[in-house]
Amino acid sequence: MLEIVPIDTPTLGDRSYLVHDGTVAFVVDPQRDIDRVLDLAAAAGVAITHVFETHIHNDYITGGLALAARTGAAYHVNADDPVTFDRVAVRDDDVVTVGGSMTVQVIATPGHTFTHLSYALREHDEPVAVFSGGALLYGSVGRPDLLGPTHTHDLVHHQYASAHRLAAALPDTAALYPTHGFGSFCSATQSDATASTIGGEKRTNPVLTNEEQAFVEEVLAGLDAWPAYYTHMGPANTAGPAAPDLSTPRHADAEEIRRRLAAGEWVVDLRNRVAFAAGHVAGTLNFGIDGSFATYLGWLIPWGTPLTLLAETPEHVAEAQRELVRIGIDRPAAHATGTPTGWSTGPLATIPRATFADLAQVRHHRPVTVLDTRRNLEAAAARIDGAIHIPLHELRDRLAEVPYGEVWVHCAAGYRASIAASILAAAGRHVVAVDDAFDQAAAAGLPITTSTHEPALSNY
Structure with missing residues (x-):
């Protein structure tokens, strides 16, 4: 009996998949630490014979080449991707047989990248699922701007067409298995869904329920900054990354x-x-x-x-x-x-922690700088009046914009504020970390300016 096993990487918001029939297996979009995949295959008693990449990833280093080398599996990558390693080059409408009961059809779905592929799975010639990478996500699509602003306009329209191609090519009952969309910055918007079908997306996903121009405008309006390390991922994946060395680093006194x-x-x-x-x-x-x-x-x-x-x-x-x-x-x-x-040759340093209620009280007694380190769309939706806004990812380059004196730094829930506070403290600044949920700011009596724009999702 066919089994599809998701392999979650929640800290990056991605999923890989191990698919097997009890004897042989294929893997879609494996992460770099392939031991997780090998352990699952061993536990199921199956041999990995094929590895499929939906695209040259922008948000993580692939384990596909290393996994194929370890297992002897065929490594399927788009024929149009300019990789520097040997692979099985696949194109639109190719069909790959895996074992005695599974076939995988290659479907060109450009949009997240120009050479993006999806893979439709059939069991005994019945379509049962599609592995959509960044083409069609739960309630969303993969963002179209990761190749730079000169390509975004073309890619967002490709994304719309690709989602509709998948919706037309597969039955409503086909299960949808995306790679992105679980908190990944590769997702145009976020959804809480953890499972769906083509039929479910037809009813609820804006890319399939909206007219094209409305979809395009909504996606483009919701794009915010993506992590700087993304610029290094594509070149590394094109070159063919090896298996990682996870041995313990040297000890430091x-x-x-x-x-x-x-x-x-x-x-x-x-x-x-x-x-x-x-x-x-x-x-x-x-x-x-x-x-x-x-x-x-x-x-x-x-x-x-x-x-x-x-x-x-x-x-x-x-x-x-x-x-x-x-x-x-x-x-x-x-x-x-x-x-x-x-770890220290001298006295330890400390950073005061506080709540938004503490900040409201302090502002009644003395002037302090409030530094908002959330991303642009978050701050545009609601912010404390008078706060300086510098997104966390820009803080190191913009420290000169933070006034000297007492700085109270906040984000959405405390995680980013602690990072920012440590950066400021390392630079010799007098900082207080607000370890509190931003939705408590208004309740604490702090004046808030809001807009009707839906904020970008952030749990930290």
């Missing part, structure tokens, strides 16, 4: 950590923001492993900067390494575990 900080390297504290605020090595930055760690670290770090990881446990270091190799940061320079007293 307190003196080495001090030297690395003095040299301008990045030393990142993986503990949660409460623990970091209570005491940390001065100059270290807080990207908690409990949030969108790799997304924001990859977005902010100058590419190629040596990176040292500090964590409470070896397991947290290993988890961080796994997150990082998915976006092409392969080998941390060093690591240390334990507590900050063992």
Whole structure:
């Protein structure tokens, strides 16, 4: 009996898929850490014979080439993609037989990229599912602007046509299995759905319910910044990434950590923001492993900067390494575990934490700077009157715009505010981290300016 096993990567908002009939299997859009796929295949007792890529990914490093090399599987990539490695070149309408009961039809679905493919699965010649990559998502589509503004107009129209092609080519009962759309920045908008069918999307997805121009305008109005590390993903995937090295990095003592900080390297504290605020090595930055760690670290770090990881446990270091190799940061320079007293050659630094109610009280007594680090669409929808808005991903380059004196920094829920506070503190600023949900700001009595624009989804 055919089984489709989603492999979630929630921190990047993506899914890969292992599909098998009890004997043989194929994989769609595997992430870089292929051990997860191999373990699932071994547990099911199946042999991986085919690997399919829907597109050259912009948001993560693929594990497709490494998985094919490890298993001997055929690696299917669009014939028009200018890759530098051997693969099985596939084109629109090709049909690939997998085992005795499964066939996979290649469907050209440009829009997220120009060479994007989807794969329709048939069991005993009956269409049962489609793996749509970034072409058709739950309640949305993949964003069309990742190849640059000169291509966005063409790609958003391609995206509309591709979604309609899938809707026409497959029965309403066909299950939909996208790669993006679970919090990924590759999604044009966000949905809470975790499963759907072609028929379900016909009833609810704007790309299938709206006229083309209305869809185009809605998508373009909802696009905000995407992570800076995306620019490195396409070239790496085109070159053919190898399997990652997840072995433990070298250990650093307190003196080495001090030297690395003095040299301008990045030393990142993986503990949660409460623990970091209570005491940390001065100059270290807080990207908690409990949030969108790799997304924001990859977005902010100058590419190629040596990176040292500090964590409470070896397991947290290993988890961080796994997150990082998915976006092409392969080998941390060093690591240390334990507590900050063992990482520091001097007294620990602290950062005050507060709520929006605390901020409202303080503003009655003295002037303070309020720094909003949310993204542009979030701030456009609602913001505290008088706040300075600098999105987190721009903060390092715009520190000069933050006035000296007491700075209260906030985001939507506290995670990004802690990152920003650590950046400001490392630069010698007097900072207070607002660790609170933004929807509490108005209730606390802070004056809020709102618009009718729907804010971009953010949980941090």
